[in-house]
């Protein structure tokens with residue numbers, strides 16, 4: 001039988017790293033406080049036994065202050081793990097033990113994994129582990145999670161202590177509080193008030209701390225007892241306010257830290273350097289968060305990320321493009337004309353290829369973001385930007401959700417929406433939830449990349465930066481709007497740790513990058529492929545009526561009837577040679593006469609395909625919307641693509657790909673979609689940018705919408721985000737397009 | 746030297762916390778992070794817009810907004 005173990009500790013103490021080390025599970029390793037929100041489970045099989053390990057969210061306390069704290073506490077209370085393995089950052093012992101003390105007060109067996117021993121040593125901190133263990137009365141094992149050191153000892157210690165019983169820690173909180181606690185404990189015991197879930201004294205402490213969750217459930221359990229307890233709390237509070245000018249919460253915190261101090265003072269910890277000097281980290285911060293230098297560095301880093309992504313990904317992007325062109329060529333040769341060929345080339349290869357072609361781009365982008373995240377720089381961004389975010393009714397920590405969603409282009413609104421769980425205040429959280437989809441997620445990037453390559457190829461980096469700025473400014477203004485209308489209210493505290501800078505490990509960054517890229521590929525590979533096929537069907541069926549097809553056929557015959565046989569055979573030779581690839585050279589060899597004939601024939605093909613698509617299901621939807629969307633410069637093809645984009649933003653690209661490879665002159669040609677758009681009718685920089693604006697703001701993809709509904713706790717907000725965003729996007733695009741048209745003419 | 750509010754402290758100035766006035770969520774959060782009477786703090790720096798402030802306490806770095814720092818009284822050296 002395996003035993004359930006809970007892994008708990010402060011954010012950034014190395015919990016995720018240790019969890020990976022123990023379970024071998026792949027998981028995101030970050031350097032931003034509170035990244036681990038989800039409950040992660042894994043199994044550890046070792047010589048010492050088999051353990052089911054749950055990775056609890058990182059918290060500083062157990063006061064049910066934030067969602068993480070509630071999640072962690074509920075797990076401990078409801079699931080009753082056999083043991084808490086408490087990761088404690090040895091280089092930050094005092095504050096980390098504050099949480100440990102609270103675990104011990106709960107009465108669950110605790111084993112301390114004293115992590116970051118290497119960092120502590122470097123900082124000249126020496127810890128007497130035996131003594132610490134004796135004074136706290138729990139096993140303490142030194143570890144270095146990053147290198148796996150101490151893992152074996154930790155497992156042995158867990159195994160030999162897991163079935164023991166823990167004596168709950170009782171701290172003295174001073175006479176006033178202790179007296180009240182004793183009194184309350186007795187009442188709780190005698191009326192078995194909440195005792196099925198919590199220890200009596202713990203409940204009493206929580207009442208004194210005015211813990212919302214406990215007070216609420218107390219009211220439900222037994223109103224009479226609850227009122228009695230609240231009465232005692234009121235009395236003590238009044239007394240403490242009168243005599244000491246503080247609240248019970250304050251005194252409880254003081255005594256907890258006092259207890260920790262009394263332990264550490266007994267020569268448990270020794271400093272060989274000034275403990276307040278984090279030399280390197282401080283030096284970096286002096287420059288990086290400097291009043292003038294800081295913002296410049298920040299913009300520089302953002303720009304650098306763009307350059308890095310665009311420059312270095314170009315080569316592999318080219319490989320991908322030629323790879324899919326090559327596959328398309330093979331399929332073209334191997335398959336007979338007809339629906340199947342059209343499905344394979346236009347539906348599958350173009351659809352998936354159009355999306356996978358951007359994988360290198362996304363990978364490079366994530367590589368950069370992972371580095372910023374793991375190094376600790378992202379937390380500095382939150383610090384520097386808080387003042388700005390607060391102006392818009394958000395929180396400095398909102399930056400996390402914005403960035404994960406694509407604040408630094410790339411990312412995905414789905415994890416971004418999830419990342420808002422780290423935000424405590426429901427109002428700032430909801431506002432962040434509703435505005436993060438405006439960011440440039442990895443799936444929108446292909447859309448931008450396509451349009452930018454086609455119409456703004458001379459200023460790629462500048463235009464991409466402009467797109468980022470538009471989405472930020474738009475998101476912030478909308479946030480402000482929401483916070484002063486539908487989501488009004490006070491702002492929440494910005495009490496946050498700035499983790500020391502760390503050199504990210506290559507392994508950490510690669511896991512991180514790979515996970516996010518894989519997420520994208522998985523989505524591209526499954527959802528996209530499926531939808532590509534559905535869309536292909538929507539674009540192919542019902543097809544043209546028989547009479548129409550015949551019309552086009554007779555038109556072709558008519559064109560060819562007046563042409564000498566010599567010219568006809570010339571065109572035929574060309575067609576067979578085209579399949580072998582070297583299209584350009586062959587075209588040049590055609591005589592003028594043959595060229596004319598070929599052109600008119602191609603025109604017929606184009607008209608037929610065009611008529612077919614227009615008659616298809618998708619074409620009918622698109623055409624019916626064209627009446628309104630023309631004000632934003634979108635024709636029915638763009639409309640189809642945008643409707644598809646609701647399923648997933650990258651589909652905008654594959655749909656345009658499908659739309660144009662069906663509708664264009666020569667479906668065998670593998671020129672990239674960018675080249676096709678450049679020459680397509682109705683397209684120009686104005687239309688392209690109008691479409692970019694629409695893409696930034698319109699309804700999030702349905703996966704995000706589902707997540708918003710879940711995170712906000714109601715479908716009302718999900719529906720709100722679909723309708724509101726689309727209306728907003730349409731308004732902005734129309735405004736841009738109309739004003740642009742006037743200015744340009 | 747005297748008691749001032751944390752907001753008024755200069756960068757690189759050190760001091761000892763005398764009292765923490767905040768209650769509710771804010772007060773709890775401040776105390777959980779170790780900002781309690783008797784602790785030594787040092788102002789590490791300020792964000793470019795002068796707010797929030799970052800400070801060193803018990804060997805780690807903590808950030809606070811100015812209006813939150815108002816609740817903390819410090820005896821400065």
Ligand SMILES: Nc1nc2c(ncn2[C@@H]2O[C@H](COP(=O)(O)OP(=O)(O)OP(=O)(O)O)[C@@H](O)[C@H]2O)c(=O)[nH]1
Nearest residue numbers: 012013014015016017030034035058116144145146
């Ligand atoms: N030097 C050193 N670094 C470590 C050690 N353990 C973890 N780290 C690093 O510390 C950073 C934070 O580790 P995580 O495992 O993400 O910490 P966490 O507690 O899960 O943090 P959250 O995900 O924010 O809750 C990473 O960059 C790790 O590589 C260690 O023992 N020594």
